[in-house]
Amino acid sequence: MTAETLTTILIAMLGGAIRVSTPFLFVALGETITEKSGRINLGLEGNLVLGAMVAYALAYHTGSPWLGVLAAGGAGLLLGVMHGVICSLPRVNDIAVGLAMMSFGTGIAFFFGKPYIQPSAPRLEALPLGGWSDNPALQQALEVNPLFFTGIAVAVVLWWAFANTRIGLILRMTGDSEPAARAMGVDPIRVRVLATAAGGFLAGVGGAFLSLSYPGSWNEGLSSGQGLMAVALVIFARWNPLRCIAAALLFGAAGAIGPALQSVGISQGYYFFNAAPYILTLFIMIASARKASGQDAPGELSITK
């Protein structure tokens, strides 16, 4: 392998990391909010797929992709409220409800999405940030979607808000100790429903990125478990929004290995490289599982017990 091909691969991976990481980032941030409140929503894969479908349909009908993004968030919010309310009933298992919401969300998306597989909707315009370079590959890699920056901004705001605002404090208290929250006059159920709704909204927006930017069309094989991997990513990021950014970029880069190698003509083992993010996630979970149940994890969270 020459230095030139290596550069090409690295540039393709950089561009891929930025593109592929965006949905991971949104789902992971949403899941962080939900898990901080002491609940886990495994159904965000459903939000992602439904968000992708709704965004595409709305962008097609109205001509405005940003309206699609908003509608995707709304659809995700509704699924989040459903999950939140059902899990508030006594004796209901939040992990199983997540699985059910995943199949419900994807079912609805496939059902209503059939007519939108063919037509093409307006996509979100990317910002060309590579103008300073005369390397066309680098220019292409640095065509960054505004949603990526939105995600980073959301992460920073969340990181600040968890530590410094009244809402952040209430959220963390509910997640760490339900009795303490009750003693302070906070209704834990209300906090958790709202946190799951907010998480669902962000996951829906992540779905809009899939259909309106990269890969940039709607079909039933659009998401292949990104919503699930993002849940594992949150454990890896130890419920810290800033670490979510780094983790999402890492996952994006892992997901970009296969296509990057293919772009220089290496197609052998394509499927193994495509499985890289799943394998990476599994190893990260093995390495961090026991540690994660330490002081960083919300005390009420069932998944680390």
Added chain:
Amino acid sequence: MAEQVAIPVGALIVAALLFSGVLLVLGKNPVQYFQLVWQGGFGSAFSLQNSLQRSAPLILTGLAFAIPAAIGLTMINAEGALVLGGFAAAAVAVPLVSGAAPVGLTMVVMGAAAMLVGGLWTALAGWLRHARGVNETISTLLLTYIAIAIMNFFVEGLLRDPGSANKPSTMPIGKDYMVGNIGGSSVHWGFVAGLVLAVGLFVLMRRTTFGFAARVTGGNARAARAQGLPVGGLVVACCLISGACGGLAGYYEVAAIQGQANASLVAGYGFTGILVSFLARHNPLVIVPVAILFGAIEASGGLIQRRMDMPDATALVLQGMIFVVLLASDTLQGRLAIFQPKEGGR
């Protein structure tokens, strides 16, 4: 006991009503829908056999979820075990078929390979749960995607049949080595295998020391450990059984339906099996009728698509609604006054 039946049945009815509401909003006739499900699932000897045929993998994947559920694990392993088990069966068949090995031996080796691979694949997740505290729901989901990637890697590379141009597949196992149908019906023997396993696993989980120990662990792992039960061994054993069930489903998909391993193995049977098991309250015997019901919903899909002009995802929406309502109904356990023992009475 009555409550154990009444709540799931009630959940089914509520989900059907909600689904009818959706159909009404879309301008479709819900009565016609359920009539067509009945007609396409049970209406004739042909459709009944079609339903039973489709229920075979669902019985096995339902069992694959129910056994780890008894020990307190939520494992989404069946889809991966099915895909990898089916692939393993097709792979070991290649040298056996080309060497004209005896049919009976080949079938046994293929089935054993499928069960072994499925079992070990699942046991890995069980062991990670026990030894490292890795959440088994997420790890099994990741392993499912990895399993599909492994199959694709071999099916499009080393083990590809050069004749399979449009749909990369392994070499066909050939008609002689295929599993036949029961009597003169169109239902393959995988259905009987599912029935036998359902009874066998019911006995194992409810009538033996092993099953008792597993259920004690599922109820309270700490208490089980304090009693000196080998929790790790029980977890891995339950996972082996579960994965073997999923792998066997994969064997029958390859040896009775497809004749080779390819992307058609990824059909979502593993995921529907989870719903089957929840509706059956993880009781191996009840899984059989519930799987037949879902086999019927699938069997009627084509008829509904043609007559009512509705997409094949309709069944997914109905399944999703049943799943959500069913889990929400768990909150009613032990709270319905009519099922509570009367004061002072027995």
